[in-house]
Amino acid sequence: MTATLSKPRTSFGFWAEFCRHPAAVAAAVAVVAIIVLAVFAPLIAPQDPYDLSNLVLRDARKAPGYVGQGGYIHILGTDSQGRDLFSAILYGLRISLQMGLVAGAIAFTIGALVGSTAAYVGGRFEAFVMRLVDLQLSFPAILLAFVVAALLGQGKSQLIVALVFSQYAYFVRTAHGAASAERHKDYVEAALSVPMSGWFVVTRHILPNALPPLIVVATVQVASAISLEATLSFLGVGLPPTEPSLGMLISTGFQYLLSGRYWISIYPGVALIVLIMAINIVGDQVRDQLNPRLKK
Amino acid sequence: MIAFIVRRIWQAMLVMLVMSMLVFLGVFVIGNPVDVLISPDATQEIRQRVIAQYGLDLPVWQQYLHFMNSLLHGDLGRSFVYNMPVSELIASRLPATMELAVIAILLASVVGIPLGVYAGYKPDSWLSKAIMALSILGFSVPTFWIGLMLIMVFAVQLGIMPAGGRGETVTLFGVPWSFLTPTGLHHLALPAINLSLFKMSMMIRLAASGTREVMLTDTIKFARAAGIDEHTILRKHVLRLISIPLVTVFGLELGSTIAFAVVTETIYSWPGLGKLIIDSITSLDRPVMVAYLMLVSLLFITINLAVDLAYAVLDPRMRKGGGK
Numbered sequence: 156m157t158a159t160l161s162k163p164r165t166s167f168g169f170w171a172e173f174c175r176h177p178a179a180v181a182a183a184v185a186v187v188a189i190i191v192l193a194v195f196a197p198l199i200a201p202q203d204p205y206d207l208s209n210l211v212l213r214d215a216r217k218a219p220g221y222v223g224q225g226g227y228i229h230i231l232g233t234d235s236q237g238r239d240l241f242s243a244i245l246y247g248l249r250i251s252l253q254m255g256l257v258a259g260a261i262a263f264t265i266g267a268l269v270g271s272t273a274a275y276v277g278g279r280f281e282a283f284v285m286r287l288v289d290l291q292l293s294f295p296a297i298l299l300a301f302v303v304a305a306l307l308g309q310g311k312s313q314l315i316v317a318l319v320f321s322q323y324a325y326f327v328r329t330a331h332g333a334a335s336a337e338r339h340k341d342y343v344e345a346a347l348s349v350p351m352s353g354w355f356v357v358t359r360h361i362l363p364n365a366l367p368p369l370i371v372v373a374t375v376q377v378a379s380a381i382s383l384e385a386t387l388s389f390l391g392v393g394l395p396p397t398e399p400s401l402g403m404l405i406s407t408g409f410q411y412l413l414s415g416r417y418w419i420s421i422y423p424g425v426a427l428i429v430l431i432m433a434i435n436i437v438g439d440q441v442r443d444q445l446n447p448r449l450k451k
Numbered sequence: 452m453i454a455f456i457v458r459r460i461w462q463a464m465l466v467m468l469v470m471s472m473l474v475f476l477g478v479f480v481i482g483n484p485v486d487v488l489i490s491p492d493a494t495q496e497i498r499q500r501v502i503a504q505y506g507l508d509l510p511v512w513q514q515y516l517h518f519m520n521s522l523l524h525g526d527l528g529r530s531f532v533y534n535m536p537v538s539e540l541i542a543s544r545l546p547a548t549m550e551l552a553v554i555a556i557l558l559a560s561v562v563g564i565p566l567g568v569y570a571g572y573k574p575d576s577w578l579s580k581a582i583m584a585l586s587i588l589g590f591s592v593p594t595f596w597i598g599l600m601l602i603m604v605f606a607v608q609l610g611i612m613p614a615g616g617r618g619e620t621v622t623l624f625g626v627p628w629s630f631l632t633p634t635g636l637h638h639l640a641l642p643a644i645n646l647s648l649f650k651m652s653m654m655i656r657l658a659a660s661g662t663r664e665v666m667l668t669d670t671i672k673f674a675r676a677a678g679i680d681e682h683t684i685l686r687k688h689v690l691r692l693i694s695i696p697l698v699t700v701f702g703l704e705l706g707s708t709i710a711f712a713v714v715t716e717t718i719y720s721w722p723g724l725g726k727l728i729i730d731s732i733t734s735l736d737r738p739v740m741v742a743y744l745m746l747v748s749l750l751f752i753t754i755n756l757a758v759d760l761a762y763a764v765l766d767p768r769m770r771k772g773g774g775k
Binding site: 169290293294295298301302303305307337378385386390391392409412413417420422424427428431432433 | 468474477478547587591592593594595596599602603606607615707710711713714717718728729732733740744747751755
């Protein structure tokens with residue numbers, strides 16, 4: 156009596172369907188490419204942008220295409236300290252992706268466990284948790300993240316707490332909805348009659364079947380976490396200057412934007428937008444494919 | 452019915468109380484305002500006097516009780532940095548944020564609803580598809596980035612728009628306003644557009660999906676059968692039928708627009724509440740932070756309460772169900 160009673164879904168069919176949408180495929184390729192670029196940034200980037208001995212002040216604020224003291228072309232120009240912008244963006248992507256993924260994973264775990272436990276336990280506990288979640292969802296995520304980030308101060312872990320706090324409620328709501336639907340199905344009743352522990356039933360039976368909608372929410376939330384992180388870092392309440400994410404790069408380039416040195420701010424922004432849009436497009440496609448109501 | 456209203460108001464007050472504790476504790480944890488208040492070369496005696504004057508030597512719970520006591524007497528404390536009552540400081544910044552938020556929402560509605568109705572009315576035309584694609588873009592591109600783009604194009608490259616500030620103001624009812632002077636409007640344009648784009652995307656999508664649904668109903672079939680021309684149908688029937696959810700959203704979004712204004716005000720150096728809170732966070736101005744956060748919490752709790760109560764009046768099922 157295991158979870159194999161759920162309907163079989165071949166991963167092959169899923170991918171075949173996915174590949175029929177060129178925009179989604181392009182977005183998926185972009186996401187993978189960005190992740191590869193970010194992971195292998197130290198190997199790909201022409202310089203280590205945060206090794207101060209690499210920086211030459213004479214190279215500062217040069218337009219894209221400038222050949223610097225290092226002898227290579229700065230394809231995206233340099234920033235106010237003579238740092239190669241392309242390298243800085245690759246390292247920035249690393250931090251932005253890391254923040255988005257870690258925050259998303261923690262929010263996912265908390266949300267999935269709390270939501271499915273609430274659906275399983277029911278009664279006052281369920282009512283209390285869902286009331287709390289509803290209350291929290293009535294505040295905009297950016298406001299919650301802003302308040303928590305402002306209260307906790309700058310730092311990586313502080314920012315992750317802020318992001319998780321502003322996002323876990325979406326996961327709780329989704330997991331609760333999916334788990335409530337599973338809770339009264341025969342296989343769960345059967346598993347409980349054996350008897351198995353509640354924890355085992357929740358984690359081994361209810362949760363796996365509630366996963367598809369959670370995965371969709373996760374893609375959207377990772378994109379929104381990256382966007383939130385960039386916004387908070389831009390406002391100066393996110394990461395400290397020692398952790399230069401994309402939002403930080405855009406923020407430091409902002410002052411040079413007004414004097415026409417657009418590239419310091421624009422190219423990190425383009426990288427950010429491409430990343431967010433690509434994740435969102437992939438997420439939309441996955442959602443459409445997992446939604447039984449759209450199946451013809 | 453009355454029991455539901457009383458319970459809901461009681462709940463809102465409880466939430467507000469919990470929020471006040473969280474905010475106070477949270478603000479208390481960050482930084483030491485003594486370093487901001489007193490110059491490092493002040494004598495020990497002056498230090499002690501200033502610390503005692505602001506009550507910073509008391510334990511947290513005493514400071515909280517003291518704060519709540521003065522709050523209930525309408526006193527939000529004094530700003531450490533501006534050395535003036537916080538209530539005055541907020542009152543002086545509020546109009547700038549309000550005019551920005553209200554104009555942004557009006558802009559979002561006036562532009563977004565017609566575009567949305569069109570996209571819902573002719574869902575297969577290329578223009579509708581373009582409108583819907585742009586609305587997705589408006590959703591996913593961060594507000595601060597759009598703000599930078601607007602500055603780069605209109606202020607730096609074309610040089611036709613100011614990049615920041617509020618321009619000339621004119622005083623009406625004892626409050627300075629920007630939207631009544633030509634330079635003020637000129638300065639207001641970019642931040643208002645920036646702030647409105649996210650809301651506009653939402654209005655477009657709501658209006659489009661509403662219109663699509665309404666167009667399939669019998670009302671429209673009969674109106675067409677009666678020979679009423681399409682323009683009148685759209686104006687008299689479709690717009691009226693989709694207006695209820697739009698008006699709800701309009702009200703709900705005013706609160707979140709004020710919250711979002713933090714980003715826009717920072718980019719355009721707009722001297723409103725959002726700029727004030729960012730400045731007070733960097734300068735550890737505790738009373739201002741607490742007051743702003745309490746104000747925003749109050750705003751959202753009041754809006755939620757109003758929406759719940761309005762639904763309770765409108766929807767008979769809610770009156771008995773207890774509003775879950």
